Amino acid sequence: MRNMATVILGCAVVSGAAVQAMAGAASRPSEMSRCEIVSVKRIWDAAPHSAFTDLIRFHDKWYCTFRESEAHVGGDGKLRVIESTDGDNWASAALLTEEGVDLRDPKLSITADGRLMIVAGGSIYEGRKLVGRRPRVAFSKDGRRWSAPQPVLSEGEWLWRVTWHDGRAYGVSYAMTSKTDADWRLTLWSSKDGIQYERITALEVTGSPNETTLGFMPDGEMIALVRREGGNARGWIGRSRKPYTEWTWHETGHRLGGPDFIRLPDGRMWAASRGYDKEAKTVLAAFGPTTYEPVLTFPSGGDCSYPGLAWHDNLLWVSYYSSHEGKSSIYLARISIGPASATRPADK
Numbered sequence: 001m002r003n004m005a006t007v008i009l010g011c012a013v014v015s016g017a018a019v020q021a022m023a024g025a026a027s028r029p030s031e032m033s034r035c036e037i038v039s040v041k042r043i044w045d046a047a048p049h050s051a052f053t054d055l056i057r058f059h060d061k062w063y064c065t066f067r068e069s070e071a072h073v074g075g076d077g078k079l080r081v082i083e084s085t086d087g088d089n090w091a092s093a094a095l096l097t098e099e100g101v102d103l104r105d106p107k108l109s110i111t112a113d114g115r116l117m118i119v120a121g122g123s124i125y126e127g128r129k130l131v132g133r134r135p136r137v138a139f140s141k142d143g144r145r146w147s148a149p150q151p152v153l154s155e156g157e158w159l160w161r162v163t164w165h166d167g168r169a170y171g172v173s174y175a176m177t178s179k180t181d182a183d184w185r186l187t188l189w190s191s192k193d194g195i196q197y198e199r200i201t202a203l204e205v206t207g208s209p210n211e212t213t214l215g216f217m218p219d220g221e222m223i224a225l226v227r228r229e230g231g232n233a234r235g236w237i238g239r240s241r242k243p244y245t246e247w248t249w250h251e252t253g254h255r256l257g258g259p260d261f262i263r264l265p266d267g268r269m270w271a272a273s274r275g276y277d278k279e280a281k282t283v284l285a286a287f288g289p290t291t292y293e294p295v296l297t298f299p300s301g302g303d304c305s306y307p308g309l310a311w312h313d314n315l316l317w318v319s320y321y322s323s324h325e326g327k328s329s330i331y332l333a334r335i336s337i338g339p340a341s342a343t344r345p346a347d348k
Contacts, residue, residue: 045329055308172212207233258306274305
């Protein structure tokens, strides 16, 4: 693998003007000063096209996963898993493949019994024409030896990510409502083992909804961040309490792509996604159960985004992919998050 480039932006010395310049969509100055890029490093670029990341810390190591292929669409995509002890030096831990299937957009989680889990899309193409799709899951005790990708749910579904809570995996799948792929429907599922899923409810989200990340508040309330694809449709945030069959929805005011979010130990929430201002970028947003406010733009552009988020050593760690330096490659950023602003209390 080629030498990886590193960008250092100095946590303590970045001025308000410099942060403003890095931010795509402006927020209030008090919000802008709360987060700063400490470093950005390209950590993998071995394949012609590397994309759709996720990041997790497991057994005192970092694991990052993503798809490797010849291009954004088509071909038999493979799922690469890389590992690191320090976040700076990375090596391949595993490569998951399935003949005739484009494995796409892997997402990591830790199961109730302490194993790593990948959930991914399994698409079948004839050239660039999609002719089949069904989710896959795989499991590992050590991040290196993985079970073979196993189909779950039914043909046509895409279980985009699962989040474990109180011993169960929860996830939202999307499926086409017509052969034109012009609209989708969302379904909320849960599982005890990550393999057999029980339907909870349909999510009444319009505007071609698809990629959805779920998270939980301390009282068990479920939060959903949903990408909507129709026209210039903006993403939605949903809220629901157990048994998660009744939902309220809020529009973010921003288009999303590959959204993820995290709740920090102090209760604040942050999200990351593709931003669509003047051009595609990967952005970080101050997030809450009803709000999404972009405050910072990562070095990125072109074919980009699909971040993974993790909190470690008082820093927000963000994996993402981007083609702003040439071919699509994998990046890792560290973000310093300052104290909560007195003008905006933490979401409860």
